[in-house]
Amino acid sequence: MAAYSLDELEYWNDKIEKLVWDAGLDCYEQHFEICSYEDMLCYEAYVGMPSHYPHWSFGKAYERQKTFYKYNLVGLPYEMVINSDPCIAYLMRDNTLLIHILTMAHVYGHNDFFKNNRLFKRDTRANLEMEMFKAHANRVREYIQDPSIGPDKVERILDAAHGLKFQTCRHGERKKISEEEEGTVPERLKDDLLAFLAEKGKLAEWERDLIHIVREETMYFIPQLETKIMNEGWASYWHYQFLNQLELPQGLHLEFLQRHHLVIRPHQGQINPYFLGFKMFEYLDQQPGGREKIMAIRSEDRDQSFIRRYLNQELCEKLHLFSYGIQGDDIVVTEVSNEEGWKTVRDNLANAVGLGSIPIIRPVGVENGTLLLEHVCDQRELELNYAQETVKYVVDLWGGKVDLRVKIDNNPKIISCSEGKIVNIHD
């Protein structure tokens, strides 16, 4: 073991837990697992899950992360927390005692957020998630080992389903019963391309199952995507409160301040979710309503509504937020946070956070076996190279020709992909 003992961790954890309790946070039972850096890399590649189905993309993620880490391009995350009941968090063995204390305090913030935020409560079942991942892994392995299926066929479907994994119902499962007509897309599948393909595509039963596996996993992660800023902000806000109350010895306290500022520093020209979320919760805590108000916010909001409701002119100016766009080859500041501009800056940001950063592709209808899709276009247009490749995945799952309506330079166009994967763009 490094320069600390398990007893020490438990000692500090007891103190933190007391503070968590006193602050009125409401957490699942917390489990910490101490792991090596290889294990940490592995957990990171497999989205934190101790068991997960195999796919090369996780191998890629692992190699990539390892390379970055090796060349010191990124540090490893201090913390890795799983939305589950009991809540599982990993601590990396080689870290210093202070980082462990900071991480533990931070983890309780996430834990409380998982348990109380509306999105997580509605769309995930914390007590069953670990089992779900395990069951998925078993099913995928069964298909791989099945001599009539095998790894290649499984990979083909997983590749396609991964490419489309965010093209699914964004706001939790809703059961809608509606009339179904030939050639139209039933109401309940209108905003769920993945479910539509699983149901209507020319697929075998195991292929449908694979799509459902990918889709269920996306469903599990959507609340995390939708609350990245709030969740990290909330955890950072609390680790800051707790560590200030812990009466750390001076050496540890200095290390704490240094680490804390590294975590919540602004990233020039980008949005660091830790920075934005921390600053917003810190500010809101000082406003009328205070602690009680921010507790309500953590339960009720998602990033988009959080920013729309609570990112005001004062904050925008203080954080020096600005909007930018691409003009020719240049990145140009289009709006800054002043009297006239701040609302635009806020709205641009609110529209681009969470799933707002992912285009929506919807099934519209079926004509002579051709699936018709449309990109629900705001100002932003699709990246064409990626769109042309991704539409092939739709063909894989649909089992026939696919037309995708898009806008290119503000003109309506259609990206067609034939069954033989020949793509062309026409009016």
Add this chain to the structure above:
Amino acid sequence: MAIFKDGNTNSSDRSAWDRKRHRQLVEESIKKNLGDIIAEESIIGQSKDKKIKIPIRGIKEYQFIYGKNAGGTGSGEGQEAKGQVIGKANGQPGQQPGQGQAGNNPGEDVYETEITIEELTSYLFDDLQLPDMERKKFAQIESERKFKRSSFQRKGIPPHLNKKRTLAEKIKRQKMAQRDKCDSEENESPERIPFHENDLRYCRIKEDTRRHSNAVVICIMDTSGSMDQTKKYLARSFYFLLYQFVRWKYEHVEVAFIAHTTTAQEVNEQEFFHRGETGGTYISSGYEKALEIIEQRYNPAIWNIYIFHCSDGDNWGEDNAKAVALVNQLCTISNLFGYGEITTSSMYGSSISKEYEKQIHLDNFIMVMMGDKTDIWPAFKKILDTESGGNS
């Protein structure tokens, strides 16, 4: 109360399978792009250690994402003003907005891998899964002698003394002596047991002869007026592959370059690929020169001879018969004679390929047509089919 668990340190490496599969896909992607890569001018004529960059396609995880016109939001220093240019859309990665945002920048996932030309050729030829080619019997003129240690013996010269083994023998004898003493209950234990003649062990030395196989590649190119830059470029790509292939098969490979118009000359590599001449064409002149070189330097009994000729087929009519005769003669002494005709412009009526087609029916003669760079790889494969088919 939280539960602490010390994770199992020697848990199995569960990402191994997925990493292996990913690496496989990367290799497949390289192989798929080989056709394009070998047509890149930059690698031809380079040393085998030269590194080239290969873009990897097909490993990207495509999704629907927003393109460039999406813009974004960032935090700054408070100095930013409307209309200020803060970076280049395709500029240096790192500090600029738009660059660090996952998924928003399609360039982000493009990655290139660097491989040496040597690795490239082994990818190329591994993929072809060729049977072993016949090699000339007694094909080694160079042979390296190596002395290898193998086993031990009691007699030998001091330089071959094996100290470790000798010491082991001594200890054996010592222990045996001690046990004997215990049995006979004698108490005198000698202070020191010296080495004995019988302890000494020497290494047995075996002579190891390595056979070298030798090959010579004779590149003949038509450098007449009708061979323009594009045609020469195709020829060059073609020679590059052939040279790499032969070098991959044989330990010692020599290359001779012959340029011909109406007369032929042996030239160096630089001149071979770059010189431009005017004038007519006697293909036979190149073949005569090849014969001359073989006679002088490369005895067919001990050299594997590969002859490749690139031309646009625009031979002067009166030379055709002679050329055909010489091809026949060259085929008898070479492992393979390859003729590549470059057909970029409109075909001339008197193409020599027709003559060859009619009159030469030898197993080790192969003719290929190349119109543009995409034809190079198939042409090359065709040649190799002959090479491996001919010896069965």
